[in-house]
Amino acid sequence: MSRAEDDAGNGETKGQPPEGHSCAREPDKIKTRTCLGCRESKDKGDLVRLVAGPDGVVVIDYKGNLPGRGSYVCPKESCIRGAFSRKQLQRAFNGARTEGVEEFLNHLRKKVLERVLSMLSISRKAGKIVDGREAVEKGMEKGKIVLLLLAQDLSAGSMKQMTEKCLSRGIKYYICLSKDEIGDFLGKGERVAVGITDKSLSALLEKEFCRLRSLGSMALGGNKCLR
Ligand SMILES: [Zn+2]
Numbered sequence: 148m149s150r151a152e153d154d155a156g157n158g159e160t161k162g163q164p165p166e167g168h169s170c171a172r173e174p175d176k177i178k179t180r181t182c183l184g185c186r187e188s189k190d191k192g193d194l195v196r197l198v199a200g201p202d203g204v205v206v207i208d209y210k211g212n213l214p215g216r217g218s219y220v221c222p223k224e225s226c227i228r229g230a231f232s233r234k235q236l237q238r239a240f241n242g243a244r245t246e247g248v249e250e251f252l253n254h255l256r257k258k259v260l261e262r263v264l265s266m267l268s269i270s271r272k273a274g275k276i277v278d279g280r281e282a283v284e285k286g287m288e289k290g291k292i293v294l295l296l297l298a299q300d301l302s303a304g305s306m307k308q309m310t311e312k313c314l315s316r317g318i319k320y321y322i323c324l325s326k327d328e329i330g331d332f333l334g335k336g337e338r339v340a341v342g343i344t345d346k347s348l349s350a351l352l353e354k355e356f357c358r359l360r361s362l363g364s365m366a367l368g369g370n371k372c373l374r
Contacts, residue, residue, distance in 0.1 A: 180219040183235040184226025194219040199243040209258040223361040266352045275345035283340045292342035294349035295320040321356040
């Protein structure tokens with residue numbers, strides 16, 4: 148039976164670095180948790196924490212800072228569906244109530260999307276983004292752009308041109324949000340593309356984009372999140 152683990156160390160496994168891995172992290176600093184879906188032990192940072200709220204309903208603790216005993220799941224549709232179908236959440240939380248799997252997936256997609264917008268906002272405040280097609284294309288030519296976000300409602304012709312440019316220059320791109328949504332977030336009119344010019348911010352954003360993809364984000368208002 149899988150019981151919720153608390154962060155004081157109950158059920159915590161001390162991970163070892165992968166074989167042949169020369170990572171300088173101390174083995175005892177790698178905190179691993181087991182996914183309720185696939186049962187694999189993974190780095191805590193790659194999993195999503197769940198806690199039972201005061202009303203006895205299991206909630207997603209995306210920031211990982213809510214009090215209480217936590218349990219973990221991979222941010223993947225297959226793991227979440229597996230955990231729900233085998234009633235792993237109820238077992239982990241001693242019979243606490245959960246929402247339905249579809250609602251749960253939608254909530255999680257929303258949390259990831261909120262994180263994407265928050266990361267974009269941080270990038271913008273730090274002056275690490277380029278927006279609008281002309282500026283983005285110039286940035287790409289100059290090799291300034293590390294990661295590109297393309298609006299999902301870009302016309303087919305423009306989408307083809309932009310993605311081909313990304314592929315020829317080895318720039319990673321994701322298709323997510325609409326032109327209006329991107330413009331709103333920037334406080335401007337509609338925008339077809341946003342380029343991120345900072346490597347570490349791009350890496351953080353990419354992690355969230357990959358999560359959206361693993362969560363089958365097509366269900367989220369038709370959002371696509373393709374590489
Ligand atoms: Zn899993």
